[in-house]
Amino acid sequence: MRKIIYFQYKRLSLVFFLLLFALTGCHSSGSKAARFDEYLQSCFENDQFNGCVLVAEKGKVIYHKAFGIANFDPLIPPHLDSQFRLASVSKQFTAMAIMLLKEHGKLDYDDDLQKYLPELSYPGITIRRLLTHTSGIPKYEDLCEQYWDVEHENFLEKKYATNDDIIAMLVEYHPDALFKPGDKYVYSNTGYVLLASIVSRVSGEPFEVFMKKNIFDPLEMSHTLVFSAIREDPMENRVYGYRLALNGSDYLPNDFHYMSGIAGDGAIYSTTGDLFKWDRALYTEKLVSKSSLEEAFTPVILNDGSTHNYGFGWSIDTSLTGKKSVSHGGGWIAARTWIMREIEEDNTAIILTNNTTRYMSAIQKGIVSILHDKSCSLPKINISQFIGKTLVTQGVDAAVTQYHDLRNTKPALYNFDKWELNTLGHELLRLEKMTEAIEIFKLNIDSYPEFPRAYSSLGEAYRLNGNPEQAIEAFEKTLEIDPGNWYAIEKLKQLAEK
CATH class of the missing domain: 1.25.40.10 (Tetratricopeptide repeat domain)
Incomplete structure (x- = not known):
């Protein structure tokens, strides 16, 4: 049985350490950078934020800084090359893998799921529907809750599940589809797990190998990888998750889940710097053509002709100035993450955290407000x-x-x-x-x-x-x-x- 160890650290005993390393990083001079710093420092001191932030305006980094704790054992701070769990921010990379295979003539967006995963009998689901969360495929989280390693009720004692396990449960238990493909938009982690499995079957390579060879290495994202708790992939600068205890003074580790052997919907670790390289590449044709990128940033069309503001791994919106913006957030175990790209203004904001914060939405609003010279308030x-x-x-x-x-x-x-x-x-x-x-x-x-x-x-x-x-x-x-x-x-x- 897996040995679970809990460490407790008193917050007061860490005050000097935390304040010292809140200064880790650098930022440009100027009122906007100073406002970012004041805002995030206040959030940090209120136990609302711990992690790393990068903000770029018109393609130039104007703020880049790390705050707080990266690991308790040993006790170390994060820095600008710290590798954070991306959670669902990973989905845009899975989507890019599919786009690469499409451009190379290996598959088509309108191919049926069963062409690549014939064991799954969910008629009418295409790759496009998986990319855009309009497939109706059942939630694998529900399957895991009901059927995975049921002899261990405590999730800390459960064995790790993998993509193959998810597919096997869909075959064995075959829960009904949630709706007819294309009728609705319902966010689906299962869809992106299946996309990762399709990438492996079509390319003939493990998903993590394909991603490294075709995305991470070409973009020189040297601190980025698809992580598996089963493989225990080494990371020199890995950040570990934690949470604040109920008493408001103890810090407790929060980094384990039995679904951490699953990839496609999450599983990527990266840094703010590597994600900025990714952002820069998406203004070029280093990976795929501009027409492919435009399609990825186009709202999905449902069966009734209506649209939903989600493309291929990206939510689609408008900035405070009314111009096109794409973004995606993530939340898994202690990780709360976000990347926002105002693609018509060439502005970028990246937030990576590891402290189980429930203030992410408010912090995002604050960052965007400052970027656009608007007033903002600290999170409630x-x-x-x-x-x-x-x-x-x-x-x-x-x-x-x-x-x-x-x-x-x-x-x-x-x-x-x-x-x-x-x-x-x-x-x-x-x-x-x-x-x-x-x-x-x-x-x-x-x-x-x-x-x-x-x-x-x-x-x-x-x-x-x-x-x-x-x-x-x-x-x-x-x-x-x-x-x-x-x-x-x-x-x-x-x-x-x-």
Whole structure:
């Protein structure tokens, strides 16, 4: 069985270290760079940001800096060549691999999935539909939750899954397609896992080898690779994930998941500098033609003639000046990542983090606002982070009272999103604080009575606490709001069997 080791470090004992290495990196002189620095330094000191940021304006880097912690064992800071997990920012590279094969005459975007993966019987799904998240292919995450290594309920003890395992589960269990290909846009990690497998089968090479030979090496992205936890690929400057503990003072490792042997939808590690090389290459024909790039940056057309602002591995939008912009974010384990390219203005922003931050969206807005000489505000403090400290020191009743008081008196200062209490509740479950978790999930239901996840989370807390009747009631309520909720359906089946 895999040995899982947890390290705890007191935040106060690291203050000097963190402030010292917040200065790691460099930035150009000028008010805009100074504003970036002031903004990110404040986010860092509020435990909202840890990582590396690069911003370029009109093709020139105007800010590049690293903040915080890269690893605890040994304790080291990140630097400008630190290699971060990209999570779903990896998808644009998988899409490029498909584009390269298409330009070389090895496949076509409108080829059927079964031409390359004949064992999968999902009619009508094409490569184009996989690229644009319009295929309707089932979610492999759900398959893993239900069927993967079921003898180990604790995910920390599960063996690693691979692309081949995902395909095998799709064959064996064959869940229904979510919708007819082309009818809808529904973001799909499965689609990009299958694209990576197609790359391997068509090229005759392992996915990681094809990517290195055809993308990373030609662009001199020497710090970039497709990583597998199974292969344990070496990285000199690898960054490891962590999270802030509930008490607000301990740092805990957060870098393992049994799906870390899967590639295509994620798995790439890179640096801000290498991603800027990638950005520069996409203004040229070093990899594929300009017409191929234009197609990648074109919204997908659905069966009814409507469009959705997603191309081949890129979301498509407009900048604050109304000009074309493409971007993609990522989130997996502790990694929260983002690349934004304002392609008609030649501006770029790259953010790579490793601290499980839930402030990424707000930080992105701040970076873009400063880039365009707009005013910006620091991110609101997540209410779960704030009352979590109270819960640890004063108890759950005090935390509930504080939540109500702050929501009534200071709603503009804190983030009261429906996911906040859900996140706090699941952290309490992880800590086996069942009674406290139940009270927090109840509070979320009181605040958001139409939020199905609040009920399913409460049901799971009751189940783990040995209260099957209350668990059944909560899962049934989930299905009243969300009749197709597979998680509630599966849990009710399990409870009925006992």
